[in-house]
Amino acid sequence: MINTDQTIPCPVCQTKIPFDTKQLLMGIQFVCPNCQAAIGLAEQSKPIVEETMNKFDDLKEKLSKKSE
Amino acid sequence: MPDPQTQSFKPSFGRELNIESIISAPLVAASKANVVMVTGQTRFLLDYCFNKEEDETTYRPVMIEMSLERGIIDNTKDPSDPDYVTRAQLTFNMPLLCLVPLNSLVIDKVTVDFDMEITSVTSYDSKHGIINKQAQLNGKISNDHKDASNPNKNSSQMSSKLKVGIHAGPLPLPVGVLAILDLYTKSIQPLPSAQKPEEDSAANTVSP
Numbered sequence: 001m002i003n004t005d006q007t008i009p010c011p012v013c014q015t016k017i018p019f020d021t022k023q024l025l026m027g028i029q030f031v032c033p034n035c036q037a038a039i040g041l042a043e044q045s046k047p048i049v050e051e052t053m054n055k056f057d058d059l060k061e062k063l064s065k066k067s068e
Numbered sequence: 069m070p071d072p073q074t075q076s077f078k079p080s081f082g083r084e085l086n087i088e089s090i091i092s093a094p095l096v097a098a099s100k101a102n103v104v105m106v107t108g109q110t111r112f113l114l115d116y117c118f119n120k121e122e123d124e125t126t127y128r129p130v131m132i133e134m135s136l137e138r139g140i141i142d143n144t145k146d147p148s149d150p151d152y153v154t155r156a157q158l159t160f161n162m163p164l165l166c167l168v169p170l171n172s173l174v175i176d177k178v179t180v181d182f183d184m185e186i187t188s189v190t191s192y193d194s195k196h197g198i199i200n201k202q203a204q205l206n207g208k209i210s211n212d213h214k215d216a217s218n219p220n221k222n223s224s225q226m227s228s229k230l231k232v233g234i235h236a237g238p239l240p241l242p243v244g245v246l247a248i249l250d251l252y253t254k255s256i257q258p259l260p261s262a263q264k265p266e267e268d269s270a271a272n273t274v275s276p
Contacts, residue, residue: 006169021167042133052116059112
């Protein structure tokens with residue numbers, strides 16, 4: 001499910017483009033609803049984003065265990 | 069009121085407790101849970117989304133590369149030409165921070181529901197305000213709470229209850245993080261390219 005809270009401003013027309021980081025990692029491109037420009041994650045940046053997202057998931061799991 | 073840092077709260081429903089202790093214990097627990105969540109997230113941001121500079125005080129955001137693809141219309145060609153619209157691809161950098169879904173949940177509402185059987189009322193001197201004495205209610209959490217679903221149930225079979233309701237909502241991003249995101253949003257806006265000197269001089273020439 002797309003987290004609609006996450007948006008990126010379109011570099012062409014500044015319209016907010018909703019995106020989901022996990023889908024970006026899968027290679028999916030998100031299209032600007034106004035100018036149809038498509039944004040995606042560059043191949044060389046995938047490892048660092050993937051590692052950060054894994055760490056973020058670990059943190060969320062750790063925090064939920066702590067608050068139980 | 070007990071100091072939450074030093075005094076533990078062990079609910080003994082048969083024992084007399086002051087009303088502040090009963091109300092404050094769940095609130096302190098919720099507050100602590102919020103602190104744990106926010107602290108963890110801040111530490112994560114500093115550890116993984118920023119690189120520490122050599123001076124140990126400056127943090128530089130980790131940048132990632134994004135690709136942008138859009139159609140470009142070539143007006144010199146006929147619209148029926150397959151090359152009339154071509155796809156142009158370019159890359160731009162943005163902070164990794166923008167991709168991390170930071171809007172985590174936070175406890176934004178706590179309801180404490182209990183019935184209290186007042187066993188004694190004491191007073192203490194008020195240090196603040198216009199009232200000289202303030203009342204201190206002491207009591208036990210009552211066990212004769214009416215069970216609406218089963219009015220015939222014997223009250224002696226019911227246990228004392230302190231019901232705590234917690235509601236979690238999305239945490240708004242801190243002002244500092246919003247400021248960083250806003251800065252980078254502005255920095256990825258395209259700027260008009262500088263005109264070439266020949267074009268400049270041509271533009272400034274007034275034709276007769």
